[in-house]
Amino acid sequence: MGKNEFLTPKAIANRIKAKGLQKLRWYCQMCQKQCRDENGFKCHCMSESHQRQMQIFGQNPHRIVGGYSEEFEATFLEHMKRSHRFSRIAATVVYNEYISDRHHVHMNSTQWATLTEFVKYLGRTGKCKVEETPKGWFMTYIDRDSETLFKEKMKNKRIKADIVEEEKQEKEIQRQIERAEQMRMNGVGDDKREEEEAAKPRMLEKSDGDGDKKIKLSLGSVKRNGEGNEKRENSRLLFDEEEYEGKSGKRKKMEGEPSKNASVLDELMREEEKAKERINRKDYWLFEGIIVKVMSKALIDKGYYKQKGVVRKVIDKYCGEIEMLEKKHVLRVDQEELETVLPQIGGLVKIVNGAYRGEIARLLAIDADNFCAKVQIEKGIYDGRVLKAVEYEDICKLLQ
Structure with a gap:
């Protein structure tokens, strides 16, 4: 078997080394080639393919470096978003996780010479929150995703709505307290008058005619004037019932006059409507x-x-x-x-x-x-x- 054949221990060792990470200073980003030692990197730099790539680089170096920098930044932040979206983590830990992929964009091809410069750049541009500690630089990803911003906006709007609702409830409670206090002050005399009226007897009058009947039921007090005639005050007609007799049969007619009870009921209904409007209006x-x-x-x-x-x-x-x-x-x-x-x-x-x-x-x-x-x-x-x-x-x- 020849030297360094496919199944020899030396060939297997070489393939294992090729799969792993090597030193960054022996990597050529233009050719995307990783060398294992200084001599190999020197031989690569003298090769014809590398010289052609360097001629292309010399024509527009800023554009190529800028492109590698943008790609490095985008992939680095994407890794931060996936792996450490809501956590504070050391920059070296994130970098070691990022370079575990051997096909990543290497930092020696970007505008940043060191990881510290790159971390400071992320902090200046507001893409990450960075802080320097005795244990090194720590980073926190700032999530600017549209869905996250939308949820934050909805949360702030909900908080404002809750505050407004609490203020409305406090004002409503205060108005109810003031109304109850006013009713308590004015209700003492009204209660006495109601008790006196309730104690007085009810009177029922019935008058019979030739062709009709009329029944009146009224409530109120009876006073006598100077001539000795009875005078009824505060009387309320509850219902009038009239019956008419004709050739074909009987006909009944109900007539009612507007009373204080109806107006009070309407007022209570309006108050109820207003209260429900204040409570349910969102x-x-x-x-x-x-x-x-x-x-x-x-x-x-x-x-x-x-x-x-x-x-x-x-x-x-x-x-x-x-x-x-x-x-x-x-x-x-x-x-x-x-x-x-x-x-x-x-x-x-x-x-x-x-x-x-x-x-x-x-x-x-x-x-x-x-x-x-x-x-x-x-x-x-x-x-x-x-x-x-x-x-x-x-x-x-x-x-x-």
């Missing part, structure tokens, strides 16, 4: 299953501008995953770049904001001049209630 309005329109001008080139889609998932209250109706593509869009959609008259809508937030209703009419609509709630405890002036932004078409 700065986010996305719900799953509603149809929205994409208004992001950044998506004009991709053909999604002013196109409709269905909200399949709500992320962090302010962002939604939208499945486009035509192309069936799924986009992640912020609610500021979305718009509500109205169905045809008679279609179902979702009340996405306001006092009846979350209820399902049916569109009855549209007031284009005032940008509002008339809807009737379909389900729930408010079933059948008609809302006459609901803004366009507070309702959205529901996928059926």
